[in-house]
Amino acid sequence: MQIDIKQDNQFNFENTEKKPKRHLGCFVILFILLLILACIGYFFRSYLEVIPTLFAVTQQAVPRTKAEDTIKYQYTGSKYINILLLGSDNDAKFDPSNVLTQTMIIVSINIQTNTVNMISIPRDSWVKIDGMSGGYGKIDQASGLGGLALARQTVEENYGVHIDYYAWVGLQGFVKVIDTLGGVDIDVNHPVIDDVYPNDINGSNPYSAIRLYIPAGMQHLDGTTALEYVRSRHGDLQGDFGRSARQQQILLALKGKVDKTNIISEIPSLSTDLGSSVRTDMTPQEIANLAPLLIKINSSNIHRYILSPPDYGVNGFSPDGTQDIVKPDMTKIQTLINSLIQ
Amino acid sequence: MINPRIERNEKPQKRKGCLIIVILIFLIILALCFIFRSKIESHLPFLNINNSKSSTNPSYNLSGTLYFIRNKDIWKISGQNASQVTHEKDISYLDVSTDGTEAVYSVVNTNESDLFEMNLQTGQKNQLTNDSSKYLDSNFWALAPFISTDGKSIVYLSDKSKLTYSNSDLSVFTINMANTTTRLPHEITHGYPYTGGDQNPTFYPGNSSYILYTKYIYAQDQPQPFSKLYLMDTNAMQSYALTPDFSGTYQASFSPDGTEIAFVKRDSVSGVDDAQNNIYIMPFSISNLSAANPESAFNASYVNAVLIHSGKDAYPVFSPDGNKLVFYTLNNNQFNISEIDLKKITDKNGNVNIKTGKVNVVLNTTGIDTTSNLSWIDPSTTIN
Numbered sequence: 117m118q119i120d121i122k123q124d125n126q127f128n129f130e131n132t133e134k135k136p137k138r139h140l141g142c143f144v145i146l147f148i149l150l151l152i153l154a155c156i157g158y159f160f161r162s163y164l165e166v167i168p169t170l171f172a173v174t175q176q177a178v179p180r181t182k183a184e185d186t187i188k189y190q191y192t193g194s195k196y197i198n199i200l201l202l203g204s205d206n207d208a209k210f211d212p213s214n215v216l217t218q219t220m221i222i223v224s225i226n227i228q229t230n231t232v233n234m235i236s237i238p239r240d241s242w243v244k245i246d247g248m249s250g251g252y253g254k255i256d257q258a259s260g261l262g263g264l265a266l267a268r269q270t271v272e273e274n275y276g277v278h279i280d281y282y283a284w285v286g287l288q289g290f291v292k293v294i295d296t297l298g299g300v301d302i303d304v305n306h307p308v309i310d311d312v313y314p315n316d317i318n319g320s321n322p323y324s325a326i327r328l329y330i331p332a333g334m335q336h337l338d339g340t341t342a343l344e345y346v347r348s349r350h351g352d353l354q355g356d357f358g359r360s361a362r363q364q365q366i367l368l369a370l371k372g373k374v375d376k377t378n379i380i381s382e383i384p385s386l387s388t389d390l391g392s393s394v395r396t397d398m399t400p401q402e403i404a405n406l407a408p409l410l411i412k413i414n415s416s417n418i419h420r421y422i423l424s425p426p427d428y429g430v431n432g433f434s435p436d437g438t439q440d441i442v443k444p445d446m447t448k449i450q451t452l453i454n455s456l457i458q
Numbered sequence: 459m460i461n462p463r464i465e466r467n468e469k470p471q472k473r474k475g476c477l478i479i480v481i482l483i484f485l486i487i488l489a490l491c492f493i494f495r496s497k498i499e500s501h502l503p504f505l506n507i508n509n510s511k512s513s514t515n516p517s518y519n520l521s522g523t524l525y526f527i528r529n530k531d532i533w534k535i536s537g538q539n540a541s542q543v544t545h546e547k548d549i550s551y552l553d554v555s556t557d558g559t560e561a562v563y564s565v566v567n568t569n570e571s572d573l574f575e576m577n578l579q580t581g582q583k584n585q586l587t588n589d590s591s592k593y594l595d596s597n598f599w600a601l602a603p604f605i606s607t608d609g610k611s612i613v614y615l616s617d618k619s620k621l622t623y624s625n626s627d628l629s630v631f632t633i634n635m636a637n638t639t640t641r642l643p644h645e646i647t648h649g650y651p652y653t654g655g656d657q658n659p660t661f662y663p664g665n666s667s668y669i670l671y672t673k674y675i676y677a678q679d680q681p682q683p684f685s686k687l688y689l690m691d692t693n694a695m696q697s698y699a700l701t702p703d704f705s706g707t708y709q710a711s712f713s714p715d716g717t718e719i720a721f722v723k724r725d726s727v728s729g730v731d732d733a734q735n736n737i738y739i740m741p742f743s744i745s746n747l748s749a750a751n752p753e754s755a756f757n758a759s760y761v762n763a764v765l766i767h768s769g770k771d772a773y774p775v776f777s778p779d780g781n782k783l784v785f786y787t788l789n790n791n792q793f794n795i796s797e798i799d800l801k802k803i804t805d806k807n808g809n810v811n812i813k814t815g816k817v818n819v820v821l822n823t824t825g826i827d828t829t830s831n832l833s834w835i836d837p838s839t840t841i842n
Contacts, residue, residue, distance in 0.1 A: 139478065142478075143478055143481070146478070146482060147481070150482070298791070301770070301788055301791065301793070303724070303733065303735055303770065305682060305724075306653055306654045306674045306682065306683045306685065307627070307628065307653070307654025307655060307657055307674065308654055309599075309617065309627050309628065309654050309655065311594075311595065325594065326568055326569055326594075327568075327569040327570065327594065327597055327599075329566075329571075329599055329601070331601075331602075331657065331829045332654065332657055332672075332674070332685065332708060333708065333709055333722070333735070333772050333773075333828070333829065334735050334770050334771065334772040334786065334788060334793075334828055335772070335827075335828045335829050336793060336828065351652070351654060352652050352653070352654075352682065352683065353652045353676065353681070354681050354682070357681065358681070358682070361682070373791060
């Protein structure tokens with residue numbers, strides 16, 4: 117009897133032990149399945165939200181013009197990657213399909229020596245523009261006349277630099293990029309006071325103005341203040357050239373920021389935020405390939421140039437006397453560019 | 459006959475079954491949350507995700523009280539604790555009186571700013587300037603106030619000189635606080651147009667006739683203005699250059715006894731792109747100022763300036779006993795408040811070796827406003 121009971125007990129004991137084991141096994145499998153489901157869900161959500169925006173921002177190829185195919189460049193080979201950075205005042209004052217490029221910076225990356233040259237072209241540079249009445253105009257008008265293709269062609273024809281890629285950013289896009297990266301840390305070289313800064317982003321009247329003050333010294337700028345810093349042109353005697361220098365300064369600070377930020381984790385929010393505010397013809401893969409290269413480049417190997425008077429031209433007036441222009445000294449400019457990109 | 463053990467074992471199985479169902483539901487909800495996370499968050503207005511990190515250095519004990527601006531409010535550090543003093547969300551450019559009772563600051567609005575004083579014990583506020591107007595060009599800035607040691611004068615920046623000179627930028631102004639009926643601002647300097655104007659005005663300790671400030675100036679054929687330090691004798695209305703042209707010196711403050719000046723200097727390593735904002739200290743004596751040669755007044759002091767800290771720094775301020783220096787420094791994409799013990803970097807002969815000094819992180823947090831002065835108050839005047 118005792119033995120039976122013992123056997124019975126053993127039987128019962130085994131029974132009660134085996135069933136939970138099965139449950140435990142099922143539970144583990146279910147847990148893993150649900151974990152996988154959660155991960156798939158997460159990536160599916162990311163895909164749903166990010167990928168379309170990512171592709172809306174990137175791969176926005178602008179067909180090359182016929183004239184671009186005939187341009188002869190000073191250099192050949194794949195030593196350089198040249199990116200044309202374009203910035204536009206795309207506020208309510210302008211037709212979105214006909215914006216001027218207030219900012220034009222050629223970023224030339226030497227992938228062999230890991231050096232970068234940033235060359236800012238003043239927006240008032242009086243250059244040959246295909247299709248422009250009289251043949252010449254301010255370089256910022258090229259995009260308004262023939263879109264980004266003509267802007268790129270104009271830079272290539274006048275400055276002899278083959279542009280591999282372009283990247284365009286509007287006002288809101290600039291603010292969003294900076295804010296998504298958590299702001300930018302800048303040494304403001306001198307205080308900026310601008311009594312007629314355009315109030316065209318948040319105000320009800322895009323033609324109105326506000327007063328602006330940014331103190332000197334090391335400080336953290338959010339996207340809006342950073343935009344004010346790079347856009348103000350009444351805060352010093354240099355006007356447009358002064359802000360070109362500040363734009364390059366912000367680009368350098370952003371590079372430093374990206375170096376220390378896990379940029380991969382920011383890509384979803386960047387892509388979601390940027391929407392119609394940023395465009396480039398680079399593919400996500402090309403950006404992914406370029407990012408580590410840029411991070412590797414030391415700040416001391418990034419050189420800044422502004423093609424402004426008196427070194428690279430003279431201030432003057434358009435032939436009809438109606439516009440303030442910069443007459444570029446193409447001989448000096450070409451000598452500089454040949455020394456940088458050869 | 460029913461085995462009692464079998465009966466007892468059925469209930470746990472049911473419980474486990476329930477538990478599994480609960481976990482299943484939880485995991486499904488978790489999966490759904492992953493999928494619709496952004497939507498859920500955006501529809502929860504009460505959900506406030508605060509990712510900001512804030513930490514005082516547990517091994518550092520600050521003697522006295524250090525006031526600073528964080529997220530548009532006054533904060534203070536006492537001992538090892540950082541705490542919020544105000545909840546105004548509109549405060550910029552702070553200074554606190556040496557007895558710790560009064561704070562002066564700017565409230566910056568679109569187009570203009572005004573000065574306020576606040577009793578730090580009662581929280582009572584008093585507006586000192588009124589520079590707002592519905593007409594854009596009738597608005598003015600009132601910025602960066604600094605209280606004299608005796609609390610009777612305030613020096614600050616304003617562009618109100620535009621009323622006289624249309625193209626003037628920020629200039630140094632003073633207000634006599636002792637006169638409670640009429641506190642008319644008095645213009646002391648004239649900021650150069652298109653430089654942004656003068657910056658960082660402070661009084662000489664114990665004598666509000668002398669004002670130290672940063673001036674931005676254009677040199678001939680130079681596209682960008684450079685900064686240098688000046689001292690203004692307001693009795694003689696004579697200014698003295700304390701640093702040379704192109705020195706890139708700014709954000710200066712006196713030691714409590716007035717014998718030293720700490721300042722920031724832009725030092726270029728291999729070009730403007732990697733310039734450092736380093737902290738220096740130079741000796742100072744009013745008796746060395748010569749009205750005969752005011753633009754060379756720096757010869758007696760600047761040549762003896764010594765590097766104290768190298769980095770992306772801002773606003774060096776002496777401790778109340780003059781033995782330490784506190785400043786903002788950029789570290790890993792975030793501004794810290796840091797301190798350096800000047801005694802530990804100075805040998806018996808008075809020579810400074812920065813390698814022997816350890817920089818103590820006083821506070822590591824987000825939202826510190828590095829455009830505002832730091833105010834370090836003597837322990838005996840600390841407000842609890």
